[in-house]
Amino acid sequence: MARSFLDLFENRPIIIAEAGVNHNGxxxxxxxxxxxxAAAKADIIKxxxxxxxxxxxxxxxxxxxxQQTAAADQYELLVGLELPFADFGDLKDYAESxxxxxxxxxxxxxxxDLLCGIGTVAIKVASGELTNLPFLASIGSKxxxxxxxxxxxxxxxxxxxxxxxxxxxxxxxxxxxxTTEYPAPADETNLRAIANMKQAFGLPVGFSDHTSxxxxxxxxxxxxxxxxxxxxxxxxxxxxxxxxxxxxxREFAAMVAAVRKTATMLGTGIKIASPSERANRAxxxxxxxxxxxxxxxxxxxxxxxxxxxxxxxxxPELLPQALNRRLxxxxxxxxxxxxxxxxxxxSFEP
Numbered sequence: 001m002a003r004s005f006l007d008l009f010e011n012r013p014i015i016i017a018e019a020g021v022n023h024n025g026x027x028x029x030x031x032x033x034x035x036x037x038a039a040a041k042a043d044i045i046k047x048x049x050x051x052x053x054x055x056x057x058x059x060x061x062x063x064x065x066x067q068q069t070a071a072a073d074q075y076e077l078l079v080g081l082e083l084p085f086a087d088f089g090d091l092k093d094y095a096e097s098x099x100x101x102x103x104x105x106x107x108x109x110x111x112x113d114l115l116c117g118i119g120t121v122a123i124k125v126a127s128g129e130l131t132n133l134p135f136l137a138s139i140g141s142k143x144x145x146x147x148x149x150x151x152x153x154x155x156x157x158x159x160x161x162x163x164x165x166x167x168x169x170x171x172x173x174x175x176x177x178x179t180t181e182y183p184a185p186a187d188e189t190n191l192r193a194i195a196n197m198k199q200a201f202g203l204p205v206g207f208s209d210h211t212s213x214x215x216x217x218x219x220x221x222x223x224x225x226x227x228x229x230x231x232x233x234x235x236x237x238x239x240x241x242x243x244x245x246x247x248x249x250r251e252f253a254a255m256v257a258a259v260r261k262t263a264t265m266l267g268t269g270i271k272i273a274s275p276s277e278r279a280n281r282a283x284x285x286x287x288x289x290x291x292x293x294x295x296x297x298x299x300x301x302x303x304x305x306x307x308x309x310x311x312x313x314x315x316p317e318l319l320p321q322a323l324n325r326r327l328x329x330x331x332x333x334x335x336x337x338x339x340x341x342x343x344x345x346x347s348f349e350p
Contacts, residue, residue: 004172005122005145006204006226009043009101012263013206013221015256016103016229017042021081024240030083030091032234038098040253041260045100046124046229049088049115050107052078077241085111089118103147109138116142127151127180127208133164140168147227148173149208151180155200162201174227175201177220178208182231182245189216194223210245214255221262228259285311288322288337293330299346300325305337313337 006014017037023030030047037045056074083091092102105124106112112135115123122145129135130153139146146165150158158175165173177193179185189211198205206227207220217228231246247255273281291306298304300323307316313336314322326343 005147005174008121011043011260013225013228013259014044015042015259016044016046016227017100017232017252018046018208018229018246019232020046020048020105020242022231022233022238022240022242022246023047023081023083024238025081025083027083027087027090029234030087031094033232034091034095034098034100036234036249036252037232038095038100040232040249041256042232042252043101044103045095046103046105047083047088047091048107048126049085049104049111050078050082051110052082054108054110081240085114088114092118092120106139109135112138112142116144120144122147122174125149127153127178130157130161133160136161136164137168140165140170143169143171145172146170146174147176147206149176149178150197151178151208151210155197158197158201162203173203175203175205176208176227176229177205177225178229179210182210182242183212184210186211186216191216191219191223194220194225198224212245214247214251214258217255218258218262221259222266230255282311284309286316287311287313288316288319289313289334290331290337292333294327296327296329298327300327300337300342306334308334310336314339 017040019030019033019037023033034045056078058073088104095102101121103120103122103124104115105126106115107126112123123139123142124147125136125139127149130150148161148165162173175197177197179188179190181188191207194205194207204226206229207217207225208229209217209220217230220228230252231242232252233243233246233248236243236246236248286307286309289306289308291304294304302323305322322337322342324346326346327341328343329341331337331341
């Protein structure tokens with residue numbers, strides 16, 4: 001039986017370094033992004049694979065976050081960010097040689113066929129394709145695991161996308177909650193949607209983080225996100241649409257460390273004493289002790305017993321069973337009371 005996409009990676013959440021188009025159309029810069037992702041201890045590097053003419057018409061204006069570039073429209077912008085299709089096989093090989101999984105988002109049928117042909121481990125679907133049901137049907141027919149971003153969408157739109165993918169052959173789908181703005185406003189991040197989608201669809205849900213900083217990624221981890229995707233750049237001041245909303249390598253590495261630490265802190269959810277707590281239990285809990293110096297033969301009572309640290313003697317919950325017993329040996333004030341100190345229960349005549 002084939003392993004699922006999630007089982008291919010030992011970490012939870014799986015961290016995807018979204019290089020996207022932050023290579024600015026330069027292969028060597030793309031390779032440096034792979035190296036930066038590996039050094040930051042990400043699990044996967046992700047790019048975007050496209051031909052501008054296939055995914056964008058000449059009447060598509062730039063989005064607000066893209067207008068810092070000199071491009072007159074989206075088509076012109078994307079032409080400058082294309083990598084030749086032949087480069088993606090090389091990038092995949094290089095990523096794997098650096099210990100990373102490789103993903104890229106196809107933006108059309110040609111790029112989808114290319115990525116499936118070079119053996120991608122999953123197909124990452126951009127939020128912009130959520131309502132592109134014909135393309136989703138083509139993706140489903142490839143029978144690869146699918147990671148579906150859901151930015152700008154409603155539950156109803158996500159449901160239609162899932163149904164299309166499943167009906168056409170996709171049998172493993174991971175949803176990513178995200179807010180499609182760069183950077184995404186903190187008060188529009190809506191991380192509770194992670195649990196909402198998991199409950200609604202019964203599928204694993206992760207988070208594609210477009211916010212500034214690492215707080216959202218940490219919170220999403222605490223909320224059970226199985227994947228964290230975050231943009232990575234070599235230099236936030238570089239020209240290009242996504243650099244300003246991306247993390248530089250040192251910041252990205254700090255985020256990875258914080259997410260990993262948070263995931264460790266979540267634990268199993270089973271309420272038991274941890275190994276470090278067990279050493280402290282006897283020292284900070286209380287037990288029964290002698291309130292005063294007591295001699296063998298005396299009878300224990302509420303007046304001559306006390307409840308104090310340490311908890312090396314009889315537990316306070318067993319106080320009733322320790323009363324009205326004859327002492328078998330002397331016991332000093334504050335000395336823990338054990339069952340070895342106690343004899344039979346003494347009966348009192350009414």
